[in-house]
Amino acid sequence: MSKRIVVVGGGITGLAAANRIKEIADERHPGLEVLLIEASERTGGPIRTIERDGFLIEEGPDAFITTKPWGLNLCRRLGLDGELIETDDKKRRTYILRGNGLVEIPEGFVMLAPSRLTPFLTSPLFSWPGKLRMLLDLVIPRGRGGDESVAGFVRRRLGKEALDRVAQPMIGGIYTGDAERLSLRATMPQYIELEEEHGSVIAGMLRSYRQKSRARKRDSGARYSMFVSFKKGMSTLTDRLASGLGESLRLGEKVSGVTESGGGYTVSTDKGVYDADGVVITTPAFAAAKLVENIDPETASLLAGIEYASSAVAVLAYKLSDIKRPIDAFGFVVPATERKRLIACSFSSEKFPGRAPGGYTVLRAFTGGTLDPGVLELDDETIVEKLKSELAPVLGITGEPVFGLLKRYPSSLPQYNVGHLDLVRKISSGVKKLKGLEIAGSAMGGVGIPDCINSGESAAEKVVETVYGPGR
């Protein structure tokens, strides 16, 4: 039976959704057609690799996590596993900026708390009163539950120093968000589980470290490093997905609305109108809100309530001889207490091989986010100059970059603020009433690339099931 599903938005979520629909069509529904409509002239959203003067540059994401299976699974199905590259474990360390110096995050310290005591106790990152306050976590009673901000939780369990010196800059680096407003349950629920199960984050982390070390000794099978990329960069994945879609991909066509019609939907764009048996919307939430406002104003207003942060990345290529400080790490993050415009710096060519020609290195400096939206009002040159001037004393940079470029990401990262999970639950139950329509993407089930893939694939499967009936 011939059916058509329209996917709106060609970021990684939309590409993964369209690919899954094609897979299902090939497996069991030869009459199933997919059409992916993307407003811009390219797919991938922030995922974009460019080549310049022998450098391989990631303008946006530079890796994806392997502890969540959906990224690797998709790569295997696309035959891309041979293209994957791993991080160099010898350089797997991150620094925190303090003054103009970099202090290493102690080995075994994971986001909020230590999983090993000796490196933590001997680390110069925390003061002795700060360390003792963190250890009070071992005896502090459990909290009252509920949705708590990351900052509230860390202050309560581990103290202000733990928040200011590690938790805030780490979470700030990932979400470009405000730890006072981000929900712990929506961003890092594992810490709530540790508190609930062990009565202490640190006790739970120590135990889980011991269990993992024993498991690693037993199982010596090959596994990937925690983060992976592709030899030719992150666009390998999105380009492969896009080319697999062939004629089913419409670029440069903006969807203006989705309406119900005859048991299915009509998708209107600036170039035409399409009948669809099912629709997967994968645009940012504020854009999805506009698309569904005619069919479900309530869900539309919930979607519009999800806040987004804007950021910018300066890519700076230097001669290695112009950088006096060793950069044998993945990068560093900057606490808000340092009052800099720089929020993080990734040492791209140290993290993965093949990113810079011999004798050169490429750094990526991040700025903006919810704590500093004003920086994006500045022009490109001013932002790049500011970031260069903040980086220079930290890394001992004595020369000018061989080139620099700035990439802006307006309203690109959804903020999982306190109340976010509730909002997503309400959106999902609203969407459930719209048979054959799903909303997926980074606002719904995780901002990381594997989460987006999972969100897109699950939405695709649900829509196919509604269109053909369960079990078909």
Ligand SMILES: Cc1cc2nc3c(=O)[nH]c(=O)nc-3n(C[C@H](O)[C@H](O)[C@H](O)COP(=O)(O)OP(=O)(O)OC[C@H]3O[C@@H](n4cnc5c(N)ncnc54)[C@H](O)[C@@H]3O)c2cc1C
């Ligand atoms: C600077 C930066 C660095 C990041 N680094 C990492 C990283 O290293 N690792 C990681 O795992 N994650 C990273 N992330 C997060 C991850 O990249 C994103 O969460 C993910 O790419 C979002 O994908 P998406 O498909 O949900 O949304 P998007 O990529 O935003 O795709 C949505 C698409 O919808 C299109 N669209 C919007 N409106 C319409 C319309 N009306 N009609 C048709 N199309 C429309 C847009 O043009 C866009 O292409 C990073 C994000 C940013 C911004």
